[in-house]
Amino acid sequence: MAVNPIDPVSDERVSHKTASVNGKTYHYILGVPKDGSWKATVFLVHGWPDISAGWRYQIPVLLDLGCRVVAMDMMGYGRTDAPKVPPNSISFYGFKRASDDIAELARQLGAKHIILGGHDWGGMVVWRCAGWHPELISHLFAVCTPYQAPSKRYISTEDLVNGPVPQFGYQLHLASGEVEKAINTPQGFRQFLNGMYGGRGPNGETTFSPEKGVLFDNLSKVGKTKLMTDKEMDYYVDxxxxxxxxxxLNWYRTRKVNFEEENDLHKQTIDIPTLFIQATRDSVLKPEMAAGMERLVTSLTKREVVAAHWALWEKPEECNNHIREWFEQVVFGSKSKL
Structure with a gap:
């Protein structure tokens, strides 16, 4: 089924809302089925470098399924507050704060239970929110991001890069402070986002290396991404x-605070009905990282798409088919708890 994505600037299917959540202002896209009623509320959590509009292809299918949809700009993004660190605590950008803010916004919207979906960092938020607020989340789905149980000992990003996941080297560059100093104008954001979303230079130049981070010398060489219209890119740049x-980028500086706050999460398993969509060509969240998830996610439906990290845009019909099938069979099927 062809997908008619949400226009993030103006679309009659959704509205743009703001809310004061635990003392900070959040912006979110709100969608409600045409008849004004819904069977469930779905919260969508984006990753980096993205915003709430990253779910533009998925919001319509969720509305068609009879869901109310809440797609948030997470802390630091878009029209949501972006507290500077320092003087503010880095915990504003941690998984605990994100989880608590989701729970508070759900309370304000009168949702006693929500279905939670995430991509990239949003996927990690989904997994951790299920640990901190299991009574709130009836079902969850994650795209690209496999489940990793809370660690019992602190492992620094440097140790990860020098050990099992060298493709996380880019995280050291993003956390260094160098990137935000170098990319700080509308033109810079446009070049950066085009490159991050797959744009290439005349000789195949890229602007991102999983091992090294942002390749500044190539920013001016890349052309437009094929994954966005000009109007969508203009919106993202704005x-x-x-x-x-x-x-x-503060999300890449939270490894220690996340570890400290996760000491409260003693449970290692996720027992909530879960859909995991794996992108087989993701160069960072590689397929082998999801090996053995079934042991820790006890009610798992696992699907895959032949796509890179931006699978939600690259293969929207395939992703949506997996989502629709899971909702029809698991969320709203005969075994549903809703």
């Missing part, structure tokens, strides 16, 4: 121009 990259 949103990133509001607060810059400091907020989004």
């Amino acid at each position: 949103q990133y121009s509001r607060s810059g990259l400091h907020g989004p």
